[in-house]
Amino acid sequence: MTESTHHADQSDGLADQRAGSGIVVLTAAMQLLHMNRQATELAKKINAAEQAGSAARSAHGVLPTALTELCGEIIKALHVRTEAKDWEQFELKRVSGDPSQPILLRGFGLPDRAGVEHARLVVTMEELGRRQSLNTDHAREKFQLTNREQAVVEHLAKGWTNKEIANALLITEQTVKEHIKHIMRKTTATTRTGILVQIFNS
Structure with missing residues (x-):
């Protein structure tokens, strides 16, 4: 070059x-x-x-x-x-x-x-x-996410449904919903997309 x-x-x-x-x-x-x-x-x-x-x-x-x-x-x-x-x-x-x-x-x-x-x-x-595409490590620190919550966020970013996330993490859909509720509280988001916007902008 x-x-x-x-x-x-x-x-x-x-x-x-x-x-x-x-x-x-x-x-x-x-x-x-x-x-x-x-x-x-x-x-x-x-x-x-x-x-x-x-x-x-x-x-x-x-x-x-x-x-x-x-x-x-x-x-x-x-x-x-x-x-x-x-x-x-x-x-x-x-x-x-x-x-x-x-x-x-x-x-x-x-x-x-x-x-x-x-x-x-x-x-x-x-x-x-790309740098911030899935900077979930930074987001984990900023929003005090647990490892499991961080994994849920990574799957949310792929557009996965609760059922798909539950299957991947070997947990129930109800547990996924609980995790999402906690993540919403921590990121002050009200929707799944809102979570991603917060994470990507973190």
Whole structure:
């Protein structure tokens, strides 16, 4: 690698981190209005991860299932949160893609006085860098998680169900639920996704 290409690589990497967010804007009818280059790249990664998880699933065009499901939740929320100010402190989040390099999706609505059908959906996508992808050791110290709770978090990040986690850890589903309850209390999260957001941002 020559000196100049090495520098170019480094500055590209920095630019990527700064311009890191993918942005997708859709109508309430799920018509795509805008999708920046970063979002297109990240959507490809999520699609690849989703298809790897289930070979039978056919490609959903450009938009990954995780994204379309999140948009569905935004549309539901728009029926309740009809004013722009209702969205100032509120966003829907989910983590998807490959667990070794998860992608955080944050979604919110831009309501329109003319009704939900005129609203816009905005989703930002950002890669939770590999470095922090599953930095559960740091999270364990920060949130005082037990070894078992840390193992539960690692499986949650793979998108596993309580039943799958129970089977993997040879415990009952009820015990998994108890662990998740404790983890929620420790991370002040109210949902499974919330736990992951806390852990990844820790």
